[in-house]
Amino acid sequence: MLYSSAPWRLAAGLVWLAACGGSAAPPSPAPATVPPGAAVSTSELRSIVGVLAADSVEGRRTGTPGSARAARFLAGLMASYGLVPAGDSGYFQRVDYEVVRGAEGEEVRLPGATTADSVIGRINDVNVIGVVHGTDPSLRTEAVVLGAHFDHLGIGPPVAGDSVYNGADDDASGVAAVLAAARSLALSPARRSVVVLLTSGEEQGVLGTQWYLERPALPLSRTVADLQVEMVGRPDSLAGGVGRLWLTGYERSTMGESFARAGLDVVPDARPEFNFFERSDNIVFALKGIPAHTLSSFGMHTDYHQPSDEVERIDFDHLARAADVVSRAARVLADGDAPVWHPGGRPLPASP
């Protein structure tokens, strides 16, 4: 989860001069009964978050060896679940980043997003991408993107003697939930294809997702929805507690309503003043016109973006139930009617 929505706002005028795509798909039959969701056990979720948030992975900062280790681990899980590789080298989609001298020190950007003379270096990282192809002859060429970011803040200023910003909740929890849904879909594919997109560069301004939109695994013109998962490792009392998630920008499209109709424990974001709709990877898809939201249960805990965002503070009973909700939500999108924006719900790029 981004600290604020400022980075994409700054980039918006340069990157998205015109929003396009995302035309409403033709109506499709209502979903069948939602089958059981997550196919990953609580102990496996614990293992995934434990690996990603270990001190040895050094906070998964984009461009670091720790991030590369995390990416290899995630690709191995995708392979073991039977996802079809959809990067440019197996599951890896190489992302080129530039390091620039910004107002607050060194910052990471995508090439072309800054003036050349401020570039002081280059780094590489990857997005990790796998696909579960759909089963319906007429719908399998359509895609739902299910995503989470695996990067976090890396090594930083020590707090109480701890300098590793582990990011167990932000967003190892979301990655684990997405992988649980991916495994469920691989075991029993949906009607549409599902692109499982685990990105780098989110904390620097949703950069990995911006890169993906220029090089999508399946065409954006056939991408009917994007669902991101961010910070689902602890229950939020304002969402109703254990097992319940909130959806950013709930009222903007029909996506949240479709989850409610399917009986999922998903409610509107109770804190719209924090603009969470603009603070995760979904905003990149939304600005392209594709209905895109984020599921979360971030309850404003004080470990946000601190070294204390540790695996010991994850509530794995909650995360297991959250993973089940994510799995079912992905299936609602991949089997049911494509979501559409409500009038005025689609965001427009900020003016340059």
Ligand SMILES: [Zn+2]
């Ligand atoms: Zn974050």
